[in-house]
Amino acid sequence: NGEEIRSEEREETIVLDWLRRGRSLSGTKEGCREGDCGACLVLLGGPSAGAGAGAGAGVGAGVGAGAGAGAGAGAGVAADVEWLAVPSCLLALGELDGRQLVTIEGLATAGPTPVMLALHGEGASQCGFCSPGVVVALTAFLLGPGPYDAASAMAAVDGNLCRCTGYGSIRRAAALLAADFSGLPADLPARLASLAARGVVPPALAAAMALEVRPASARSADAASAAGLPSVVSPAAARPADGPPALPLGGGTDYFVRNTEPDGIAPIFSDQDPALRRIGRTSSKSGEPQLEIGAAVTLREFFASSLMREAVPGIQGYENLVASGPIRARATLSGNIANASPVADMTAMLLALGARLRLRGKAGTRELPLERFFLAYKKIDLEQEEAIEAILIPATGGGLFFSFEKASKRAHLDIAAVNSALACRVDADGTLRGVRLSAGGAGPLPLLLERASAYLEGKRADAATVREAADLAVAACAPQSDVRGSASYRSAMLKRFVWAHFMRLSPASGLAEELFP
Numbered sequence: 001n002g003e004e005i006r007s008e009e010r011e012e013t014i015v016l017d018w019l020r021r022g023r024s025l026s027g028t029k030e031g032c033r034e035g036d037c038g039a040c041l042v043l044l045g046g047p048s049a050g051a052g053a054g055a056g057a058g059v060g061a062g063v064g065a066g067a068g069a070g071a072g073a074g075a076g077v078a079a080d081v082e083w084l085a086v087p088s089c090l091l092a093l094g095e096l097d098g099r100q101l102v103t104i105e106g107l108a109t110a111g112p113t114p115v116m117l118a119l120h121g122e123g124a125s126q127c128g129f130c131s132p133g134v135v136v137a138l139t140a141f142l143l144g145p146g147p148y149d150a151a152s153a154m155a156a157v158d159g160n161l162c163r164c165t166g167y168g169s170i171r172r173a174a175a176l177l178a179a180d181f182s183g184l185p186a187d188l189p190a191r192l193a194s195l196a197a198r199g200v201v202p203p204a205l206a207a208a209m210a211l212e213v214r215p216a217s218a219r220s221a222d223a224a225s226a227a228g229l230p231s232v233v234s235p236a237a238a239r240p241a242d243g244p245p246a247l248p249l250g251g252g253t254d255y256f257v258r259n260t261e262p263d264g265i266a267p268i269f270s271d272q273d274p275a276l277r278r279i280g281r282t283s284s285k286s287g288e289p290q291l292e293i294g295a296a297v298t299l300r301e302f303f304a305s306s307l308m309r310e311a312v313p314g315i316q317g318y319e320n321l322v323a324s325g326p327i328r329a330r331a332t333l334s335g336n337i338a339n340a341s342p343v344a345d346m347t348a349m350l351l352a353l354g355a356r357l358r359l360r361g362k363a364g365t366r367e368l369p370l371e372r373f374f375l376a377y378k379k380i381d382l383e384q385e386e387a388i389e390a391i392l393i394p395a396t397g398g399g400l401f402f403s404f405e406k407a408s409k410r411a412h413l414d415i416a417a418v419n420s421a422l423a424c425r426v427d428a429d430g431t432l433r434g435v436r437l438s439a440g441g442a443g444p445l446p447l448l449l450e451r452a453s454a455y456l457e458g459k460r461a462d463a464a465t466v467r468e469a470a471d472l473a474v475a476a477c478a479p480q481s482d483v484r485g486s487a488s489y490r491s492a493m494l495k496r497f498v499w500a501h502f503m504r505l506s507p508a509s510g511l512a513e514e515l516f517p
Contacts, residue, residue: 002209012094013262016088016089018093019088027103027104027105028040031089037130038161039161041088041159041326042086043086081188081211085139087330090253090257091330102209106202106205107202116135118180121173122170122173127164153174153177189210245265248270251298251332271298273294276294278292279292281395284394289395292358293393299328299346321411322345324412334387337391338388340378342442343417343418345406349421351436353394353421353423355393356368358391359382360387362385377445399426400423401426403500405419405420405497416440418442418490418494419439421437422498423435424436432460434457435454435456439476439477442490442494451476452472452476461511466502470496474494503515
């Protein structure tokens, strides 16, 4: 909230608990403690996704570890600072070093803000428990680079649950704000000045929010440096002989759900190693062009990367099907893979894209195809002192077609019952090349559907071919029944997803009419 803070709390302390118990800032509410409800959202400011990136890199820059935060010495005006709404229940105190944090209390020092007034005017706050999180989310929308339209405003609150209003009043308030602030400047300092002038953020806080804050320490990076390895790897080597065990942490969106009161660990924050926060062009061992995605790249950064959008046209259209904005701002791509969920959305996409993993441990590095990383349910090919260092995706030029499908009970922030992805290229005569078809939720492992993919190779996507490929896909799976769907439902949905991929590939071909006579 514009104040420099120095804390002696442990680095792994959950920010939500520190705010409420240590700072008496109770406006940040404790709800689900899983990042699903949005009640505990705070504004986190730090280097933007492109800050510090090297040539050709789409994501870069790291911050130090520790437990300080604020606009202290070493700060300077920077246009590449970004402000994101993140769940404080999944945020470790040590990650605030070199960053800024703003809570609901910091926004309302001079009375209700335009965001609050819009929600009040539309009757969008009843019991009020969720309201601070909604205010933070919509304020982050205005702090962001736009576009400032109703659809984007609603996307900004896709991680907020409200059990009172029915959401209609929140939609109206969001649309009013988007219309009222549609002309915000693109430049962050100018945008902050405009927002301060209109009372969205207090003027003194706005001045601090435009500063790039340097970390006071880099304990996590130093610990790994002493081991001669990037910060995310070899926790045993980085562990002090008489200290708590070192634990590599990405976004914490899985670990802090399972460990709500962590204690006795020495976290190594992977996003503090600049090399692990980059997306850049490289070459494979055989000389083929590829994209290298660092282990600390978040889902938000993955979908926002211009390099990813160039390599996989249209992939950004599937972003809103994955988690929610606040979770995507924290969750890392490598963490989604290493969690080894059979229905992980990003794993399904990456399997279709032909991803490989580069793993690093004490013995050095090794690479393996993503489909060989999963050995059994929740069991992966990762040694005790190994970690994912990078995800490697072929980038062999234009012409790639990509499609993703997902069945879930909610449109946002829900686990899939089944999902599927397809990547391929199409010759001028309609012949399919480089076909890779994947499925999740169709068994204990995420699957690359090799028989169906091989069958499609070199063929044209007519109705008979698509039906046979769908049957081969279903035959390769062994779905189970659970609360999210029966085995028969999953098989039926996978079959329809294969059809849907090819209907998206050739929307004007009449394929839909042949498949659904």
